[in-house]
Amino acid sequence: MPAALHEWNLAPREARALQTQLAKRLELTDRLAPVEHIAGVDIGFEDGGDTTRAAVVVLKWDPATAPDLSVVEQVVHREPTRMPYIPGLLSFREIPAALGAFEQLSVRPELVMVDGQGIAHPRRLGVAAHLGLWLDLPTIGIAKSRLYGKHAEVGEQRGDWVPLYAGNDIIGAVLRSRANVKPVFVSPGHRITLGTSLAWVTRCLGGTKLPEPTRLADRLASRRDQRK
DNA sequence: GCGACAG
C-alpha cells in the first residue's frame, strides 16, 4: 500500500502513537540555509468543510525593505477533506493538502511559517513540526490561540513575550505581536530554535498581529479576500 | 469523573 495512504488514514489511537515517534526526529537546533525566501502556509475550507484549501505564499526576504516583502509566488491547492478536526491531530487533517500546494511550487523556500503550533503540542508534534519533517525544511509555528502549555501574562508592549512551559521545558513563546491584540503563540517546528524563531517572526512583523508570510497565506486560504 | 481543546 502507498505509504502516504498509511500515514494519513490513521485512527486517533495510531495517529497519536505516530506523533510520539515522529517527535523524536525533530531537530530543535538551528540548521538553516541562508534565507532568501520565506513561505507562509495556511489551510481553509469550502463547501461546509467538504473541500480543503491549502495556500502557500513565498516572499523574497530583503532586510532592506522588511517587513515589506515582495510576493514571488503563491499557490492555492484544493482537495477533498479527509478527516474531521480533532484537537491534537490537526496535522493529519491539514498536511496532505499543504503538501499538494508545495508540489506546485517552483521556488524552494529556506524557511516556512505555518499557521498552527510547532512543538507546543501534547506530544510535541504540532502541524508546523510535522510539516517540517515532511518537507525537511526549517519551520516555525505561529498560532492564534493556545493548545498546550502554561504561561504567565504577557506584557502589553509590542514585542513583549513570555515563555510557554510544558513542565520545566520551554516549548514556545507567547508574543505580543501587536498592542491591544491577543498575543500569538510562537513555537519552533523543525531545524530551528525558539530564539531564532522569535527573531524571524519579529522581523516579518509589520504593524499587524501576524507576520507577513502567514498573514498573506491566511488571506489566500480564507474565503473573503480571494473568492472562488 | 470533569474540563480543555491549534484550525
Add this chain to the structure above:
DNA sequence: ATCTTGTCGC
C-alpha cells in the same frame, strides 16, 4: 475553520 454587517476604538 465556518456561518456573517455594521460598528466601536486607536
